[in-house]
Amino acid sequence: MNIEMIRAAATRLAGHARRTPLLSSPFLDDIAGRRVWIKPECLQHTGSFKFRGAWSAVSALSEAARARGVIAFSSGNHAQGVALAARSHGTQAVIIMPQDAPRVKIENTKALGAEVVLYDRANGEDRDAIGDELSAARGLTLIKPYDDPEVIAGQGTTGLEIAQQAAEKGISKADVIVCCGGGGFSSGIALALEADAPQLRVRPAEPQGYDDVARSLASGRIERNKSLAGSLCDAIVTPQPGVLTFPILKRLAGPGLVVSEKDAMRAMALAFNRLKIVAEPGGAVALAAALFHGAEIGGEDVIVTISGGNVDRDVFQRALDMEHEDFRQDRGDAA
Amino acid sequence: MNIEMIRAAATRLAGHARRTPLLSSPFLDDIAGRRVWIKPECLQHTGSFKFRGAWSAVSALSEAARARGVIAFSSGNHAQGVALAARSHGTQAVIIMPQDAPRVKIENTKALGAEVVLYDRANGEDRDAIGDELSAARGLTLIKPYDDPEVIAGQGTTGLEIAQQAAEKGISKADVIVCCGGGGFSSGIALALEADAPQLRVRPAEPQGYDDVARSLASGRIERNKSLAGSLCDAIVTPQPGVLTFPILKRLAGPGLVVSEKDAMRAMALAFNRLKIVAEPGGAVALAAALFHGAEIGGEDVIVTISGGNVDRDVFQRALDMEHEDFRQDRGDAA
Known part of the structure; x- marks a missing residue:
């Protein structure tokens, strides 16, 4: 598993996968207290990376x-x-x-x-x-979902794009928060950044209660989730980090970030309002970390992935309702 | 007003406006009966072109x-x-x-x-x-909203991008359906395509009851809307085509397309489901025309703009509910 496999995958993907843009909004920058750059893989074919x-x-x-x-x-x-x-x-x-x-x-x-x-x-x-x-x-x-070198190489093409797009924006150093399940997306991006933008560092993001990667990075060995069911962030819940992906993350990624389901839903609503994109709950955990866990992040810029947008209508509507209630409470309106 | 002004605007916009991608979905192709290519200007800064x-x-x-x-x-x-x-x-x-x-x-x-x-x-x-x-x-x-040469030139940069992106996809001939109010977006794109992709033809799209441009193109002179209020598609409702924009549309654009508010809302729901983007009602009229007025369109490919995504939560939720009801009815489920 090396950078040459990712470059080879990029050649095979050219003209087939979408090169997703790098989005931003001054409203999100205000919330985060730093510039937030969003890589929306919900816009990828089939709605995810x-x-x-x-x-x-x-x-x-x-x-x-x-x-x-x-x-x-x-x-x-x-x-x-x-x-x-x-x-x-x-x-x-x-x-x-x-x-x-x-x-x-x-x-x-x-x-x-x-x-x-x-x-x-x-x-x-x-x-x-x-x-x-x-x-x-x-x-x-x-075809395994993450513990396969060619799969990791494909996900890593996102990292090649992030490296290029960050350079275009003049971002020299930043955390890159990546929605993380088995680690295919995170480890692929980490390998790409190691080669093309070593000042950008991957930080895996997970939902509370399903933070096997954060705990594994903290302890230095593979830890399992206690439960796999019951999370709205189901798209990124897996039993444990992969055998191929974990050593890469251990070597290259910074500490994991863990967000509540509620914060993921708030991030979905903000992505709707400020970016005009549809994020699924699991796809919004990295944005939630950037917006609501700023004290755990350094630097003037932060880059986040939206890993997917395959969310049911009712869950999406619930996210919009929740943010609306929060907004009313913040303003002191009657409920 | 000429192509050189659009090219000059593109130079001034470079690195500041976003180059929005060209999206597609096999599910939308199936509905339309041809390939549908979407230029999502809802992803532009401030959520519109x-x-x-x-x-x-x-x-x-x-x-x-x-x-x-x-x-x-x-x-x-x-x-x-x-x-x-x-x-x-x-x-x-x-x-x-x-x-x-x-x-x-x-x-x-x-x-x-x-x-x-x-x-x-x-x-x-x-x-x-x-x-x-x-x-x-x-x-x-x-700064007028549409009847200003530099404003038209700016909107026309979208057309330069469409010409390039269509060439990359191998689209040689197609209608380009553009959400149309005063005609700044449509006329700018039409001038850009005349220069860079003359086989691509602009078709303005409007909501029923606010179809001044379609009627003006049909009669050959500027016609007014009877009412300006009461449309969910308010973002693209104006009194009449512009003095600068109409002659350009008359010379370059094909017949207008007119869609119901309900079809615009269905297109919003499909953009949510299949493209993971947020369209406002007025921003969805071109997609609605491509999906539900196929008989008025020729060719194997059609390109549509999504002009903006600044929609209130409650209107968006109503669109998702409507599509859901339609889906249940189509399947013969109980209401």
Whole structure:
């Protein structure tokens, strides 16, 4: 896993992944007390950075392997990224999902051309066994969500762009806060910045109660989350940092930042109001850290990622309502 | 008014206005029955394309005039664009607004550094007289919202970008649907495309009942709107096409497209779901035309602008609710 793999992935992604812009708002700068720069990967194809890693992995396969197809386990952003990347390469993606996954996610993944195989997690069906059987029978290649060098390389292309865009803005030194689950996005960006902008340092951001990476960085060894369910930030909740990603983060990333779900929702509302973009709760934790945890951050500039925007209408509306209530309270209006 | 003014404006805007990306979604392509390319100016500074024209106008002033300051009449997107452009040039903007304008718009404009002067339209106070008096006393330059060559030139820089981005995507021929009020955005883009991509043709889009430009293009002379109030698409409602903008549109633009408010709201919900961007009702009329008026459009590709994203929470939530109801009805779910 090295910078050359990220540069090679960038070449394969050129003209296929979007080069997302770097946004800002004077209103957000005021809240944060420093300049805040936002890398909105919610504007990436399929609404999250996952498309980059998926494209990188599919495009790195041998022609024969690619023709046989790929397989992934996911009910979320990784599923959609793999589905679209496979379809765009003219090959088949099989996505294994729990049968109680939201119907809209199943339908979106099918609409992107994937074959969706459902399993019954309530009755203890083993998804890995199903995956192994399908892979063996059809010669499918498994694309893991983060612990795969080509996936990390794809996510790292975001870091190459951040390095360039920061230089254009004259930002010489800053923390780069990255929404963090298994660490594919964070570790890829960290490797890219090490090479192209060593004065920019990755800080992983996580939701409270699901801060395995922050705790792992603090203790120096891989720590697990106690629970995986129940978070609105589900897009970035994983059992533990990856075996490939953690050593990279340990070497290159600064201390983790941990934000409340409420602050993530407030950040979603501010992204709506001030940036005109749609962030999912997990995608807003880095912005929340920049806005509401300023004392834990140094420097005049801070860069944050919005990792995705795949949020249901009702959760989004709740975020807008919450911010509105806060605003009324701040102004002293009647409730 | 010519292409050289647009190119000069682009030079002055470089590094200050954002080069917005060109977005797309396979889900929108399916609805439209052709490829739909979206130029999201809601991601521009201050949340609308108006920043381009404002920057162009302020930067084109002589140093002495710029030092004295600028003045504009607006309670909306033009106000915010002029306020930020003036502040970034280190000069003062005076914005004249009705005193019953939404408080949040007044506060946003002040927060961007403008001096806001309120007038009482209910009691017949004459805003032009107030403006004339202030301009005379302080030597302020009036920046009109659309009927000004430097403003048109600034908006036209969007067209230069569309021409480049279309070429990168291999789009050789297409309609470019532009959200249209007084015609500054449409005419600027039309002039840019005439020079750089003559196979791309501007089609103005307007809300039903406020379709002065469509009717003017049909009759060949300037027609007025009967009413100016009562539209959710208020950001793009003006009395009539401009004296400078209409001749350009008459020469270069194709027939106007007119969409219902309901279709604009559905397009907002689809922009939320599929593009992860926030469109205001007036900013969504071009996308609505592409999605729901396909029979009036030719070709395999269509390009649309999203002109702005400055929408109140409650209107946005209503748009998401409406689309949800439609979706349930389409599927035959119980209400």
